[in-house]
Amino acid sequence: MVDDISGLFPFLVLNPFDLIDLPARDWANDLVNWSVAIFRDAFRAYVSPPVRAVMEAFQWVLSTIPPLLFLVLIFVAGWLAASWKVGLFALITFLLLGFMGIWDQLIVTLSLVATAVVFSILLGLPLGIVCSRSDRFAAIMRPILDIMQTTPPFVYLVPAVMLFGIGNVPGLIATIIFSMPPIIRLTNLGIRQVGAQYIEAARAFGSTPGQILWKVQFPLALPTIMAGLNQTIMLSLSMVVIAAIIGAGGLGLEVYAGLERLNIGQAFVGGLGIVLLAMVLDRITQGLGEKAPGARKTRSD
Amino acid sequence: MIRVEGITKVFGPDPQSVLPLLEQGKSKSEIQAETGHVVGVHNASFTLKTNQIFAIMGLSGSGKSTMIRCVNRLIEPTAGKIYLDDPDQGARDVTGMNAEQLRNMRRRDMSMVFQHFALFPHRTVLSNVIYGLEIQGKDRGESERTGQTTLEMVGLGEWSASYPEELSGGMQQRVGLARALATEARILLMDEPFSALDPLIRVQMQQELKKLQSDLGRTILFITHDLDEAMHIGDQIAIMEGGEIVQIGTPEEILVNPRTEYVARFVEQADPTGVITAHTIAMHLPGPRFHTVREDSGVTYHARKGYEDIEYGIDRSDKLHEVLINGNKVAVEPLAKILEQHASSPFIRPRDDLVLTCQRDAVLRELLRGRVCSALPMIVTNADGGVEGIIDEAELISGILEKRGEVGAEA
Numbered sequence: 127m128v129d130d131i132s133g134l135f136p137f138l139v140l141n142p143f144d145l146i147d148l149p150a151r152d153w154a155n156d157l158v159n160w161s162v163a164i165f166r167d168a169f170r171a172y173v174s175p176p177v178r179a180v181m182e183a184f185q186w187v188l189s190t191i192p193p194l195l196f197l198v199l200i201f202v203a204g205w206l207a208a209s210w211k212v213g214l215f216a217l218i219t220f221l222l223l224g225f226m227g228i229w230d231q232l233i234v235t236l237s238l239v240a241t242a243v244v245f246s247i248l249l250g251l252p253l254g255i256v257c258s259r260s261d262r263f264a265a266i267m268r269p270i271l272d273i274m275q276t277t278p279p280f281v282y283l284v285p286a287v288m289l290f291g292i293g294n295v296p297g298l299i300a301t302i303i304f305s306m307p308p309i310i311r312l313t314n315l316g317i318r319q320v321g322a323q324y325i326e327a328a329r330a331f332g333s334t335p336g337q338i339l340w341k342v343q344f345p346l347a348l349p350t351i352m353a354g355l356n357q358t359i360m361l362s363l364s365m366v367v368i369a370a371i372i373g374a375g376g377l378g379l380e381v382y383a384g385l386e387r388l389n390i391g392q393a394f395v396g397g398l399g400i401v402l403l404a405m406v407l408d409r410i411t412q413g414l415g416e417k418a419p420g421a422r423k424t425r426s427d
Numbered sequence: 428m429i430r431v432e433g434i435t436k437v438f439g440p441d442p443q444s445v446l447p448l449l450e451q452g453k454s455k456s457e458i459q460a461e462t463g464h465v466v467g468v469h470n471a472s473f474t475l476k477t478n479q480i481f482a483i484m485g486l487s488g489s490g491k492s493t494m495i496r497c498v499n500r501l502i503e504p505t506a507g508k509i510y511l512d513d514p515d516q517g518a519r520d521v522t523g524m525n526a527e528q529l530r531n532m533r534r535r536d537m538s539m540v541f542q543h544f545a546l547f548p549h550r551t552v553l554s555n556v557i558y559g560l561e562i563q564g565k566d567r568g569e570s571e572r573t574g575q576t577t578l579e580m581v582g583l584g585e586w587s588a589s590y591p592e593e594l595s596g597g598m599q600q601r602v603g604l605a606r607a608l609a610t611e612a613r614i615l616l617m618d619e620p621f622s623a624l625d626p627l628i629r630v631q632m633q634q635e636l637k638k639l640q641s642d643l644g645r646t647i648l649f650i651t652h653d654l655d656e657a658m659h660i661g662d663q664i665a666i667m668e669g670g671e672i673v674q675i676g677t678p679e680e681i682l683v684n685p686r687t688e689y690v691a692r693f694v695e696q697a698d699p700t701g702v703i704t705a706h707t708i709a710m711h712l713p714g715p716r717f718h719t720v721r722e723d724s725g726v727t728y729h730a731r732k733g734y735e736d737i738e739y740g741i742d743r744s745d746k747l748h749e750v751l752i753n754g755n756k757v758a759v760e761p762l763a764k765i766l767e768q769h770a771s772s773p774f775i776r777p778r779d780d781l782v783l784t785c786q787r788d789a790v791l792r793e794l795l796r797g798r799v800c801s802a803l804p805m806i807v808t809n810a811d812g813g814v815e816g817i818i819d820e821a822e823l824i825s826g827i828l829e830k831r832g833e834v835g836a837e838a
């Protein structure tokens with residue numbers, strides 16, 4: 127008897143894992159099946175259509191603009207947002223991609239990114255503002271944002287497919303969720319970082335809380351919010367590419383298809399397109415942040 | 428205009444629990460050690476009269492910023508009352524206002540200028556100045572015209588489209604001042620507005636503020652840690668120490684008669700020449716130091732004991748009739764006139780055939796300048812021209828060194 131236990135003991139210490147078997151896989155399956163059963167119809171009825179509508183609108187507008195006009199516009203956009211150098215860089219980049227024959231894919235990816243970013247802002251900005259005004263809400267949001275950001279991008283794709291099927295829309299949904307955290311975080315951070323003296327001055331002149339938010343806090347937080355927007359755009363670009371696996375089109379599909387057919391050249395061109403597009407979008411949004419009036423400082427700071 | 432009655436502010440988790448301790452007379456540091464609460468202001472009372480500049484002076488940490496922020500409730504007082512007296516609306520209890528009333532009061536009745544300017548960096552100079560009007564929903568074009576006029580008043584008319592970061596400290600504070608003036612609130616709260624500026628700019632701004640105040644007729648609560656500034660600017664001064672007001676008075680009252688050691692230490696460093704008045708240091712005539720020499724057809728001749736060569740003839744209505752030196756009549760001129768004449772050429776030899784008369788409220792600086800023109804004693808008169816006394820070299824010197832005269836010593 128004593129021998130029995132003492133024989134068992136080292137075994138227990140060394141490897142306790144066989145004692146208990148947590149059926150986590152089953153739970154996860156159950157959870158996903160359950161939520162798919164409950165939410166699928168509602169999601170497909172109410173979430174998909176607006177996302178699809180915005181995406182199709184972007185796609186229609188961007189593909190209707192003649193490429194030459196588009197090139198002019200992208201130059202002007204880069205110039206106004208950052209500098210003429212950025213404008214020129216954007217122009218050359220887009221020209222190059224067009225010559226490589228991936229203009230249409232570029233337009234698709236651009237509309238996917240634009241759609242994802244519009245929804246990320248629409249949802250993320252208010253959430254960030256609420257976070258900045260309520261410590262409790264911020265405390266609740268923090269772990270959720272951590273999970274959203276640390277979950278590997280591929281993992282989003284599975285429930286997205288189960289809930290929304292395949293195609294651009296599930297890819298977009300996964301992208302929106304994946305790319306939203308930075309804008310929430312940095313909106314919250316930016317507003318909280320606004321100097322107490324400005325808020326005090328605004329109060330001293332009789333501002334309402336709403337006036338303090340929109341006339342002082344928000345504009346002064348704008349450079350930080352823009353940094354969040356920049357990250358959101360970069361994340362959504364990377365996710366939109368991954369989403370090609372579940373049927374999203376554009377440059378990601380080019381890479382994915384190229385790899386699948388072992389056509390390295392096709393994959394390379396797609397990849398180059400993604401990298402260059404990322405650089406253009408990065409420069410433009412960075413320029414926007416630096417040019418925001420809230421980026422100015424007073425000398426006494 | 429503003430009555431502050433027994434305002435106390437305690438910082439910490441449970442301020443009310445500390446009030447009984449304060450009533451027992453425990454000191455700020457005892458309370459901090461025992462309860463961890465910080466007493467910012469304790470039992471402060473004062474009255475700010477219409478069109479007056481009321482200066483609060485004290486070392487850093489003495490509770491000045493806390494005090495001024497209690498007045499517009501940027502800081503919520505723990506105990507005490509603040510009333511806003513208004514000829515049109517009667518007395519309003521600021522401490523009892525709800526959020527909406529408070530906002531309206533901050534918009535219409537009180538505006539504020541900050542030590543570190545606190546201009547909004549993302550707004551142009553003009554749009555900073557009209558901030559107060561903008562949040563009241565005033566018409567944009569009209570606000571901009573008002574803002575431009577106000578900017579011109581502080582000498583920055585050409586800077587309206589610039590951003591604060593492009594301006595020097597002194598200019599930024601002018602914008603801060605314009606922002607506070609633009610709302611036409613009659614009360615101006617200024618928390619060390621000039622402390623962050625260079626000394627030369629500071630003096631210039633002080634003068635401009637005094638001029639603006641007399642032109643526009645604002646009521647100003649002015650915080651400073653510099654007694655000279657307080658004396659230059661303030662009609663009344665309150666001195667704060669460790670959260671309490673230890674003395675309130677006119678600059679001269681405080682200079683001549685500091686009530687505590689703390690105030691006395693400040694006063695020692697202060698420049699008396701702009702504060703001490705002729706009335707304070709004058710030797711009374713007639714008085715114990717004089718004797719009557721003779722009387723002659725209604726004029727009484729007095730001479731100072733030991734200085735019998737100078738005789739002051741005073742008529743029945745107390746007015747100066749003539750001054751005789753060794754029996755010879757000398758010229759008598761008002762100080763103001765002589766100062767005006769010699770404003771451009773100050774280096775002249777003091778005359779010994781000219782006696783100056785000055786008003787009782789002429790300040791030491793003017794008397795000293797007058798002394799450069801005349802070596803004879805100066806005659807001090809009241810508003811009706813009646814003789815009050817004389818000032819000789821000794822009185823001037825003691826005015827500088829001791830900062831007190833016979834009146835001060837008596838008071």
Ligand SMILES: Nc1ncnc2c1ncn2[C@@H]1O[C@H](COP(=O)(O)OP(=O)(O)O)[C@@H](O)[C@H]1O
Pocket residue numbers: 438439465466467485486487488489490491492493494
């Ligand atoms: N928010 C606060 N919390 C705790 N203590 C404060 C706070 N604000 C001011 N105090 C304390 O109140 C006292 C008075 O401060 P303050 O009014 O800023 O003085 P002053 O403006 O004269 O330099 C100081 O001891 C300071 O540390």
Ligand SMILES: [Mg+2]
Pocket residue numbers: 491492493619
């Ligand atoms: Mg202070």
